[in-house]
Structures are given as structure tokens and as C-alpha cells.
Amino acid sequence: MAYRALTEQEAVQYVKELPGLFSEGADLSSREIGDGNLNLVFDIREEATGKSVIVKQALPYARVVGESWPLTLDRARIESEALQIQYKRVPELVPQVYHFDQELALTVMENVGDHIIMRKGLIEGNRYPLFAKQIGKFLAHTLFYTSDLGSHPYEKKALVGRFINPELCKITEDLVFTDPYENAPTNNFNPLIQREVEAIWQNKPLKLEIAKLKYDFLTRAEALLHGDLHTGSIFVTKTSLKVIDPEFAYYGPLGFDIGAVIANLLLNYAGQHGLQADPGERESYREYLLETVEDVWNEFVSQFVQLWHKQAKERSAHVEGLWESYVNRLIQDTAGYAGCKILRRVIGLAGVADLNEIADEQTRAEAERLALAIGEALILQRTKIGESTDITDLVRSVTAKFYQEAATV
């Protein structure tokens, strides 16, 4: 079938014709639940049994903040293949793919609608005690087994070829690594922080470090990344976690994925300035977030290093000192990428609800200034970072300075 965007009824019909999903004559309902900016997302459900699936179809364009531009349908293939590779490693943490249709750029997959978007959960002040263990495992396994360490050299190179993803990488290259650091038309920030944003545009040491991080993003084909691992791509319950939407998947530096998780925890941390009015509650939730940052890294690294010792196929992997040197570099990359991801969410095109939902513009501007200070410190001081507490210590000291200065104004 040649590509066309499906209607709700066509989506139902499509699913009915797939073998093994629903019984013949099942009574299915369909509801489009996507935001319509990039994809159609149909929730298809059999009321009688409660069984449901998601049909996700890529649209041939992207719409963000009123703008619209053409965007490759190949991202549906990338997403579907990435999901399947991740599922093979951590089936409990990724929705199962039932069917992929290249022509229609359409994937039929497990419905994780009983979970909620983690960003929403954090904004509501929920705690997820299993989150660090779960996301640490996701990161360790998906990254290790697609890297040169955990896969055969032929297999890794074949995957690099299958995950060449120029159009979606270009979005990251522009919106994460370039536009926010100059006066670009895509930027979209609170006018109250104009002074701080302009200071970033003038900050030469910062821009140099971001350019280096960008160059590494462009060139270091280390592992199959999710590529967009913010808390809006993570669905959670108190006990379960599902990582969705890997359409930005490509071979890049591991620290970019780990940094994305940490950045989004820290964006919520900054947002607490306006999200939580009670100082005691705010402090307590922030401590929870910082502990989670530490735990995410610690869980990741302990599982990753264990895989390295037990499963590494690369012949040089067991050379003495290599894993320590690798991990040391990786936490610094992680901090740097976390910093870029924070800055871009404050200055660039796509903001986050953790900040945007702060109703009062002044309060929001304060939270945004704190986020900028944290992002900047992570980038500029990343070479001093050796363990996860160095990251949280840095955040604590930036925060203390921030409230001190606010108190003296």
C-alpha cells in the first residue's frame, strides 16, 4: 500500500487484518492520542477483553511552534528497529513491536498507556524508587551490546549503517548544539532572562566546550543511542518503566543518552523553585532528585562494567586500566551532554513543562536562571568530575550560590 495517513477507522481495519493480535470479528475502538505534530498515534482497544495496541504512524512532516517542515518517513523504520534491538536486551523496559510496515511508516506495538509520562510524574512530585535501577539497566544493556565492546565488529558496523539518521540528527545538531548559543530565530526563551541568555552567547569558553561536545556527537559512533532520552520518552508506574520513541536513534557517544536522563532530572530540580511552594517539601524533593541522579549513574556504571568484565567480545577490552579510563571519560561526557540538554531546554525551541508550567513569569525566570547556571557549570567543569557525587556536589554548590545571590539582591 502506498503511503497515506490513516484515519481512525482505517487503523482499526489495518490491525484487524494482522494475524495473531485480535480474534476475527473483534469489536475494536480507535482513538487518536498523538499531538499530530510528528506522528499519528492510535490507541486501538477491544472493550470486551481490555486488550489494546498502539498503532504509530509517522507523518511526512514535523510541526513545532507553528513551523512545519518535511521530515523523512524513514524515522519510522529507525524507531521500529531500535525498539526491537532494545527489546531483545531489556524486554521488560521497552514496548514490544508486533508489526512494522515500511510503506505506511507504521508500527503496531504494545500499549503502555497504563503508565504515565515520567515528566508529568515528577511535576506532580511523585517518587519512583525503582527508576534508577530500571533506567540504569536500560542504558547499560542497550549501550553495551550495541558498542564495539559487546558486539562483533561486523555486526556493529552493519548497525552503524542501518542507523544512519541524518535528518533527525540534524535536528539535534541544530537545536541542542548550535541555535541556543547564538541569536537564532528558532530560540524561544522567557524575555525576562534575556540578559543571562546574551551572556551565554558571549561566553567564549562555554561555546568552545559546546562545540567540542557537538563535534563528538557528530563523529563518535560508539553505541546505538536512543537519541532523545528525556523524561517525556520514559513511561512509568511505581513498579514498571518503559522507554519509548527512539526515532532519533543513531550511533553516537554513550554520554549523550545518560546525560539526557540526568539533564531532565535536573530541569525538574530547577523547576522545583516554582513548582513547590513549601521550602521543606522543595528541599526534600530536590534531595530525592539528586539522589536519583547519583543512583542513575551508579546503577548504569555498575551494570555496564559488569557486562564489560563478563561479556566483552572486543579482544582489547581486558587490557588493564581500559575500563577505568573509559568510565572516567564517560562520566565527563555525560556531564557535558547533560549541560547542553539543560541549556537548550531553557533557551531553544523546545522547552519543558517542568519550567513552562510555572505560572508566574518572574518565578519561572528565576528557575530558568538556576537551570542555566547548572547547565553551564556541568559543561565547563566536567573535566573535574570523577564520580556521580561530583555532579550532585556541583549542582548543590551552584544552587547555594544562586539562593545566596538572590538573598542579597
Added chain:
Amino acid sequence: MAYRALTEQEAVQYVKELPGLFSEGADLSSREIGDGNLNLVFDIREEATGKSVIVKQALPYARVVGESWPLTLDRARIESEALQIQYKRVPELVPQVYHFDQELALTVMENVGDHIIMRKGLIEGNRYPLFAKQIGKFLAHTLFYTSDLGSHPYEKKALVGRFINPELCKITEDLVFTDPYENAPTNNFNPLIQREVEAIWQNKPLKLEIAKLKYDFLTRAEALLHGDLHTGSIFVTKTSLKVIDPEFAYYGPLGFDIGAVIANLLLNYAGQHGLQADPGERESYREYLLETVEDVWNEFVSQFVQLWHKQAKERSAHVEGLWESYVNRLIQDTAGYAGCKILRRVIGLAGVADLNEIADEQTRAEAERLALAIGEALILQRTKIGESTDITDLVRSVTAKFYQEAATV
């Protein structure tokens, strides 16, 4: 036509049928001039006009030192496409491709048979005053324009996909970066240096640095490399230079190509210990070689940086300080890769005539020990290197120490 290895007569017939090369009824002779280990190479010539072409056909196997293993015919496509990309940038430095036949894994190209193999020229003690300028230009232009700096992000990523070259990369991964540093069956070294080779197998800091360089070779998709740029892939006259045989081409770290050139100059430098009996002549030729090492880097870097300033398309390329930081890292990579390339030529499967042609085993062992000491120093001390004279100073000091120790034995 399905693949089969051509006979000399079939090669003539094949060329005759190509439009535009020879006139109908031309009287052509054919001579197979390859070594038959990897490829058939036919020199096809019209005596009446002196016109000639090369027909190079890949064989579906590789034979080295008696061993034979299957090897992908796709390397003929890689070689032919790499030659054409390089020709586009530096047509005077690369043989022109007239025709490529995917089925037959066969390329018809310009005959550069009026040149000689540079390795041979160096062993004969010739000097090539234009060499550094020429190879510096080749490196600067072919690397710059295929990197993220000099090409559009979509174009670069498409090229990465076209130059995924798993089988030939695996040969490098094994023979340059792994086998020589352990007691591997492929190794093939002079029994007289057993002690020095075993010391390398035990040298943990050295093995760690080599493992890091290997990891970068595996992951850093920076530019389309030639991939095997030793002095046997460079054809020269006093005025002209042609780079041939890019069948190992793939996207990797720039320093690997530059390091290969420098390594092979330094292998000849070490070989002078046995190639040149007259101490004055030896000293003078070694000075010429070290000046050439400096000039190769200096020519490369000045042309590369000029291209960067004038032609860089990457939006972040002009961030203050980036090119300096890039070049600083690059010369260190270059030294490291040069070191690996030297070590592997002494210990590993494929030696070089610069050493192997030294008839006396004892003298050859001495030259090989000097080469090992130079290679080791380049790898271990590369982070102290900032400019080309740091490389040659290092070589001079290793050499002085070597002769001092020899004198006290």
C-alpha cells in the same frame, strides 16, 4: 557478467569494448603485474601510441605469507569510489578512474607506471623535495572535504554509510592494533628481537595506550581515510606523486592516515642503520627523513587550517579556539597511530622492505630494535607533543640513547 577472474586476453577484450579509451582495432598488449595475493593488475598498452591503462580486479580471497582466507569483493567498489572522491579534490595526486564494474569487481584506471613505489625510492636513497607538499595537500584536502567540517551533514552521513568496510577494517583491527601486542600466531618477527617483543607484550602502560587508540579507530568516524597510506601506496617521480590502493578506505580518525605516512618515513629512518653503511651519508639521509616528517605535518596542517578558515561549512567551526584544540589533539593522535604502525611492521604479519632488505640478521635486529623504541616513545609520549619538531626531537633522543647503549655494550 557474473564474477570470474579475467585472463590477460579477456582483460584486453574488456578494455577494447569500453567507449572512449582506445580506437577500434587498436593493437593492445596485456601484462599481469600484480602480486596475485589480493588482486589481478593488468597493464594494458597500445604500443603504437604508448597509451596504457590499468585494469585492477579484486580476487575473492587474500593470500599473505602462505595463508589464504576469503575476502569481500566489495572492496573493489570501496576503492573505486574512494579514488573518485579523492580525484575530485586533488586530481593531480590520484589516478583517474575511467570505469568501474561492480559484478567483476574491476576498475579501469590511469596507469601511473612511469612512477616508482616510494618505499623503493627511499630504500634507494632518493630524495623527493616535493613529497611533503604533495602528500600534505592530499591529506588536507581529502580529509577536510569528507569531514563534518567541510561537507554537508547529510552528505557526510551518506558517505559514512557507503564506506562501511567491515572486513578490511577487521584486518587493521587485528594486525595493527591487537595481534602484535600479544603472542598471536600471525606475528612474524626476527627471532633475534624476541626479548624486546616480549617486553612489549608485558608493557601494560603501552598496551593500555594502544587499546585506547584502537577504540578510537573503531569509533571515531571523522573523515574518509585512505586507510592504508604507507609508502607502498604512494607512487612518485621527482616531480609527481600519486596515491593508489584505497581499498581500506572507511570513516575513521584523521590521525590514522597522517600517522601512516610518518610511520613509514620513520621505518625507513630506522632501516638506514643497515641500508646505509657510510655514517655520514646515513646521518644526512636521516636528517632529510626527519625534515620530511616535519614538513609533512606542517604542510598538512597549514593547508588544513586554511581550508577550515575559508571553507568550513559546519556552523560551529568558527567558534574561537576550536581549530587550535582540534589540531592539538590531531598531532597527538598522529604520533600515536604512527607508533602503532611502526610496531606492527616490526612484530606483526606484514613487514616492510626498509627493514627486511637488511641482509645481515644482527644488523637488521638492531634496526628493528631502534624502530620499536621509536614506536613505543611515540605512543607513550604523544600527549606531550604539540608540534612537528616535538615528534622529530623525540626520534632524535630515542636514537641518541639507542647508539649510546649500543656503544656501551
